[in-house]
Amino acid sequence: MGLPCVKSNNLTGGFCYEEKNKEYFVWFFSGSDHNFIIIIIYSFIWSNSGPATLVEVGNEKLLFDAGRGTALQLYKANMLPGSVDKLYLTHLHSDHTIGIPDVWLTGSLPTGGKREQPFKIWGPKGTEKMMVHMNKAYKADLDARDDSGNGNVEGASIVANDIKEGIVYNKKGIEVIAFKVDHKSIEPAFGYRVNYKGHSVVISGDTRYNENLIKFSKGADVVIHEVAAAKPDNESESIANILDLHTTPEEAGKVFSQIQPKLAVYSHIVLLGGLTEEKADLLERTKKTYEGTVLVGEDLLSIEIGEKVQVQQPVNEANPGN
Numbered sequence: 271m272g273l274p275c276v277k278s279n280n281l282t283g284g285f286c287y288e289e290k291n292k293e294y295f296v297w298f299f300s301g302s303d304h305n306f307i308i309i310i311i312y313s314f315i316w317s318n319s320g321p322a323t324l325v326e327v328g329n330e331k332l333l334f335d336a337g338r339g340t341a342l343q344l345y346k347a348n349m350l351p352g353s354v355d356k357l358y359l360t361h362l363h364s365d366h367t368i369g370i371p372d373v374w375l376t377g378s379l380p381t382g383g384k385r386e387q388p389f390k391i392w393g394p395k396g397t398e399k400m401m402v403h404m405n406k407a408y409k410a411d412l413d414a415r416d417d418s419g420n421g422n423v424e425g426a427s428i429v430a431n432d433i434k435e436g437i438v439y440n441k442k443g444i445e446v447i448a449f450k451v452d453h454k455s456i457e458p459a460f461g462y463r464v465n466y467k468g469h470s471v472v473i474s475g476d477t478r479y480n481e482n483l484i485k486f487s488k489g490a491d492v493v494i495h496e497v498a499a500a501k502p503d504n505e506s507e508s509i510a511n512i513l514d515l516h517t518t519p520e521e522a523g524k525v526f527s528q529i530q531p532k533l534a535v536y537s538h539i540v541l542l543g544g545l546t547e548e549k550a551d552l553l554e555r556t557k558k559t560y561e562g563t564v565l566v567g568e569d570l571l572s573i574e575i576g577e578k579v580q581v582q583q584p585v586n587e588a589n590p591g592n
Contacts, residue, residue, distance in 0.1 A: 306469050306575040308492065309347050310537050310567045319343045319569060321366045321538050323473055323494060324354075327444050327466040333357045333373070334462060334473050340369035341376050347570055351376050352383020352425065358438070358446065359393030360475030361459035362400065375408060378425035385425035392431045392438050392448070394458045401430035433460070443467060449486040451477035454515050463490065469575045476538065478514070479521040484528045491575045493531040494567070497522050498540035499550045509542045516540055519552045523559030530562065532579045537567040
């Protein structure tokens with residue numbers, strides 16, 4: 271059945287997404303080998319949560335970054351953190367890693383899903399060392415739970431991997447490729463591409479305009495890309511320095527124009543110097559360099575990739591009918 275076109279202030283390019291009784295809803299899928307689902311755990315800097323994107327392929331759940339509130343956002347998307355046992359880090363800035371203990375430890379508890387396998391993490395150099403120290407930091411908690419008989423040695427154990435550019439996971443028809451991006455302030459930093467049954471999604475991570483990202487993203491169905499903007503009259507050196515670490519809407523448009531995805535989505539949206547979303551005008555600025563379909567992401571936005579790319583807007587908890 272075809273999808274109706276629905277107008278949205280956050281959508282450009284005539285894309286269609288499903289509407290049910292005029293109430294948008296988060297689509298949560300499980301149990302099918304044909305699923306390729308993406309859930310934007312967070313979108314804007316200083317939203318209720320930090321950077322994280324969940325990709326569900328077949329029966330696997332792959333989490334990319336774990337910022338502030340990731341475990342709570344997973345719960346809002348109808349899943350417990352214990353259902354996630356694979357985490358891929360784009361880089362080691364704290365806003366992308368501070369949610370790791372909650373996903374890791376809460377997910378090992380009966381109330382958090384009681385993960386039955388080790389918590390596996392892939393990330394840039396330093397990931398293994400970070401997780402060794404994180405395990406030490408929570409030793410008292412882990413020991414106390416073990417001593418009381420409520421521990422979960424398997425689900426709380428950690429397998430961390432420092433990675434290099436290339437294929438980092440290839441099982442069950444799922445291929446995860448890490449590629450270098452340019453975040454300038456920290457090296458290395460990675461983006462990721464997930465391939466599954468002839469379809470793919472790219473997650474840029476934090477990056478400036480980057481030719482390597484374009485190279486690894488060719489042919490992707492969906493590209494999830496960061497973006498940053500400040501007021502045109504900005505004179506702050508610190509804000510200018512932050513902008514220099516990220517991608518402007520015009521630069522992102524140039525990236526999309528060379529990749530030509532079915533859908534491009536903005537996430538990790540950095541608005542600086544008091545700039546509001548309305549005045550940032552991200553879509554209009556992107557149109558200067560790209561004519562395709564671009565969506566400004568929202569927390570818990572869900573995307574299904576198949577023969578068509580379908581987008582489900584999150585429910586507005588305060589007023590779910592609008």
